[in-house]
Amino acid sequence: MEITDAICSFCGSLCDDLTVKVEDNKIVDVRRACRLGAGKMLGHERINSPMIRNEAGKLEEVSSDSAIDRASQILLHAKRPLLYGWASTSCEAQSKGILLGEILGAVVDSTASVCHGPTTLGVQEKGLPTASLGQIKNRADLIIFWGCNPIHAHPRHMSRYSGYLPGFFLDRGRQNRKFVTVDVRMTETAAISDEFLQIEQGSDYVVLSSLRAIINGKGDLVPDVVGGVSKEELMHLSDMMRSCRFGAFFFGMGLTQSKAKYKNIDCALSLTNDLNTRTKFVITPLRGHYNVTGFGQVCSWQTGFPAVDLSRGAPYYNPGEMSANDLLMRDEVDASLVVASDPAAHFPNASVRNLAKSPLIQIDPYANATTEIADVVIPTAIVGVETEGTAYRMDGLSLRLRKLVDSDYPSDEEILDKIIKKVSRNGDVC
């Protein structure tokens, strides 16, 4: 059986043009996907069974009911539970997560807080002048990649949205467009760009500010060298920006997680805003996990905020105080539920130590570093492969991921629903 128009649930590009060959309920071939996407869809090692860590400290296989029972008990008895992750699951599961958070009075936070969280903070300062990826494909004659390397992280981004394909107004595709990469090191993306600006580590803010100064007619204030780049190069880049018909600025964690963090984003957003007095310019964060954008969307429409502390019974949001790492660093969390992510591999050591100290429940199709410190492990179906669900592409486009094969695993949504039923009081909204 061949399934066409399948959507890849690997990265935030959500390529929706895959053809998947299924034989005996097994995916045997994936066409058009990149190696990352195909690798996920063709399958690799999974968690076999629900597990609970026994007194000897070993994970021991148990029934699904026992695992859900134990998970519910842990959460019910926690005073400061943290529900974290959510980047690689469906909006439907994220929605259940927020409801669970309400019932428990928990903090609900996503992987964005260690990734594109600063992007959201920048947007709160300046707004987000953006466009759908198809708009960029059809119109952009200048594409800037800043602090990102899509060739590795989003392998089909350039061939689908940001460069190679012809668009309505650019019938020769790549030949009609100029690529500029700004990064601290030579990357594969930089290597195929028309221009590469190698800036010093941590100088993004000053370089962006200098470009703003030049574009706003204050170029004489810019020193001869900024962030290791000559003023001539900056003048040249700002000329390119001003003279294009439609510019698109893509950025990654090189901008969000380097020195100055959200101020970098604030500055890039302001630069984009300024450029629109002269031409058309848009800016789009290259979001990593396939539905990390979706969590920001769902949490915002359900609670008003992109992450939320529900311990007061009402939404409370104060990043820097209630984000996952703030709580863990202060050793406030006394139980955690990690869904579809791997904080043990990505959080600072001190956070992980505190995470490991109290009971930890993991819901995930795959084993990862977090499994090693989990007390209850519940394996689930892979969204977009074994179960359907909604995900948001990096530009905020909602898509319905397909189910390609049957699975015995329950979905994240089903597991969360069972936990919700166990922890909620009779008659309460759930």
Place this chain on the structure above:
Amino acid sequence: MSELLIKNGRVFDPINSINGDIMDIAIKNGKIVDDVSLSPNTKVIDASSMIVMPGGVDAHSHIAGSKVNSGRIMRPDDGRSGIEKRTKITRPCSGYTVPNTFAMGYRYAKLGYTTVFEAAIPILHARHTHEEFGDIPIIDKGGLVLFGSNWQVMEAVRENDIEKLAAYVAWGLSASRGYGVKIVNPGGGEAWGFGKNVSGLHDTVPNFDVTPAEIITSLAKANEMLHLPHSIHLHCNLLGTPGNYKTTIETMKLLEHIKPGMDRQVVHITHLTFNAWGGTNWGDFESKADAVADYLNQHDHVTVDMGQLIFGNATTMTADGPMQYANARLLNARWTNGDVELEDASGVVPLSYIRKMYIHDIMWAVGLEVALLTRNPWQVLLTTDHPNGGPFVNYPEVIALLMSAQKREEEMLKLSNKMRDRTTLSGIERELDWYDIAIKTRASHAKILGLTDHGKGHLGAGADADVTIYHINPDRVDAGREHATVKKAFEKPAYTIKDGEVVAMNGEITATPAGRTFWVNASVPEEHNTRLMRDLRLKFRKYYSINLANYMVQDNYVKHPVVIKAGGS
């Protein structure tokens, strides 16, 4: 919930010409019934000395979808201003101008509204709108779909192929599970793709060789060819620009000779607060609401809504991308932009309307002038273009202003003198009555949307049992003088009843059923569909960033649909 009797209320049901009669309203299985002899255990609500109206209907509000959520994402400051805790039956709430989805449903219900239409859905993003609809409790919903800068539309207009255009409109409504045709700054969204705008009705849209006037008239013809329940719903060109009243009136004139395919207006022109402006710049800015009202008084093919300005915080959100960039630069405000490939643009800009800033004062007057100077109450809907003019929770304030010349005078004392000089408001003595208010807050909304035959906006037998009971005695209260009492009564209806179930009482939510979603399924002759699909397949292959197979809103997202059939002859 099977039976309910509302006894002895003063009923205002304009669609059935009931003007304050003392009547009983009987409800059975979610519908209004004629037979008031219900079974002995029927629940009875004593509504004596209270006003009974059909549930409120809002034909133009921005309640769900990518624009609204962009507003939430960029405005945690707004989120913090409307915090309410979770209760046994309600989810937690946040926000004032951009409330979370739960608050959206609860607050409308607490205000006596039971049906609300989202005013701008790009087809590409319709799935998102329906996801949010699914999380808005209680109220029934529907959505207007953006067609005004759409490539397929402009190509059909250029070819003067109204049949193919109608086929696309039908397809677009089906793809988005949408209800009607919205046009925002026609052609401007496309021009904004390269940072430009169109300068008026007869300017040419770059690269497409059509004019806004042609887009509007062609879409109106297609709309009537399809016999859609609602007319085209239009946000005029040059909105937000001094002197734009001329374009607004010229737009109305364009459509004088189009024959409606249904018993209703040919065009609904929205939020007049922003496009009945005179002057040539911000210095000589003045109201021209009188000129627009004059036109409305002589023509019945147009309906409008106020889009009333409310002093304080607003979040402006519209598909009018170029206007929003101009706004953001003018005010040095945060700016979110969202171009939608092949379809339209959009922008979101938070702002505050400030008393004594004469431009805002004049805008405040414009909405009221349009409503008060237009003689036919059915022609002007009460809206705030939520949250552009201000949040919908302020409707009671607008009701009180419309019912009381004294309140208007009291308000004007707080405003600049320029407002008095450059508007006609201080000379207007008209005070609307309860019947007028029932028209402007429900009956006319339902009629304009084409929903009266589908059970909305009235209390005739067979209508949906959506009823609001207000704690105010029209015999005792002189609305002109006791405007504070009026405002209070409309802020907290005694009962909001949805499908026969009491969903809110005195400002508290009592039940949270899921609402339905109206959408229009219009059929067109197969030959036109075939021609259309040839075009669309090419567009998806070459220009869209997703495949056709993943584009249409799947049924999973519309859990309680009401499908209204249209099309054919």
